[in-house]
Amino acid sequence: MSSxxxxxxxxxxxxxPDGRVFQCEYxxxxxxxxxxxxxxxxxxxxxxxxxxVITSKLHEPDSxxxxxxxxxxxxxxxxxxxxxxxxxxxxxLKEAQSYRRQYGQTIPLKILNERLSSLFHAYTLYxxxxxxxxxxxxxxxxxxxxxxxxxxxxxxxxxGYYGCAAGKxxxxxxxxxxxxxxxxxxxxxxxxxxxxxxxxxxxDSSDSDTKFKLELSWVGKDTNGIHQMCPVNLYxxxxxxxxxxxxxxxxxIE
Numbered sequence: 001m002s003s004x005x006x007x008x009x010x011x012x013x014x015x016x017p018d019g020r021v022f023q024c025e026y027x028x029x030x031x032x033x034x035x036x037x038x039x040x041x042x043x044x045x046x047x048x049x050x051x052x053v054i055t056s057k058l059h060e061p062d063s064x065x066x067x068x069x070x071x072x073x074x075x076x077x078x079x080x081x082x083x084x085x086x087x088x089x090x091x092x093l094k095e096a097q098s099y100r101r102q103y104g105q106t107i108p109l110k111i112l113n114e115r116l117s118s119l120f121h122a123y124t125l126y127x128x129x130x131x132x133x134x135x136x137x138x139x140x141x142x143x144x145x146x147x148x149x150x151x152x153x154x155x156x157x158x159x160g161y162y163g164c165a166a167g168k169x170x171x172x173x174x175x176x177x178x179x180x181x182x183x184x185x186x187x188x189x190x191x192x193x194x195x196x197x198x199x200x201x202x203x204d205s206s207d208s209d210t211k212f213k214l215e216l217s218w219v220g221k222d223t224n225g226i227h228q229m230c231p232v233n234l235y236x237x238x239x240x241x242x243x244x245x246x247x248x249x250x251x252x253i254e
Contacts, residue, residue, distance in 0.1 A: 011127040023131055024124055027154035030133030031080035035212060036167035036201050037066060038177065039077065039137040040194055041147045045187025045220015046139040048077045049194030051167070051202055054211045067217045067229070071096045071106050073140045075217050075227035079166040080134030080154075088132060091119060109140040113150040113158055121156030131155065135166040140227070141187075141220045169201040176200060187220035191230055195238035196245045203246060214239060 008014055009022035016022060035051035050066040066085075068076045070092045078085030095115050099107035116136070123129050131154045138150045151166065152158045162182050165173035176197045185193065198214055216230035216238060230238065 027131035047190040050215040192241040195242040199242040
């Protein structure tokens with residue numbers, strides 16, 4: 001960090017002379033070091049897609065997953081430090097269980113988003129703790145409210161989205177998402193689009209030679225409102241569509 005940050009980046013509770021909280025900026029950088037994650041909101045469901053980077057040939061492909069189910073209808077993707085992400089997931093699970101015990105129903109995504117945003121913000125207020133080095137994307141689909149997506153940054157800032165991205169190539173992913181007419185696409189179609197975007201931004205990144213595994217999950221009318229990992233047949237179909245799109249792009253360049 002530049003000289004202006006000297007002495008002002010030792011605590012999350014301290015502002016620099018120009019009004020910055022360097023610990024929050026460091027946490028955001030940590031979140032941007034991991035593979036890209038996107039959330040897409042369609043007319044009858046939502047899709048989460050993740051570029052899970054495989055850093056060693058000795059790792060099991062399914063270990064270190066990035067997508068979690070918080071409630072039957074709520075999915076979460078974690079982008080950033082895996083250990084911080086697990087702590088956030090455990091907190092979200094406890095909040096969901098507490099709400100169900102108290103009210104006898106699934107916690108609304110808006111309320112879960114508010115509680116997690118408050119948690120993230122609380123970890124920027126005290127010198128004894130540090131901000132979580134993760135960005136998270138929450139998604140759900142219900143008959144009453146339809147598709148919903150929220151994203152939370154390490155500072156606690158949160159917004160609702162039609163489509164969002166996080167990770168090392170989030171800007172490129174956002175550009176690709178903006179090209180889609182999300183409101184007219186079904187969740188099944190979004191699986192293919194999500195895979196295409198992940199493959200495309202991976203090829204465009206400086207780490208394009210690094211191996212990665214595509215993770216896909218969805219929730220919507222086709223899943224009866226239950227968040228689940230993408231079925232094998234649809235997963236393979238999405239990967240094939242992404243590979244075909246990449247080959248088509250290469251041939252157009254030639």
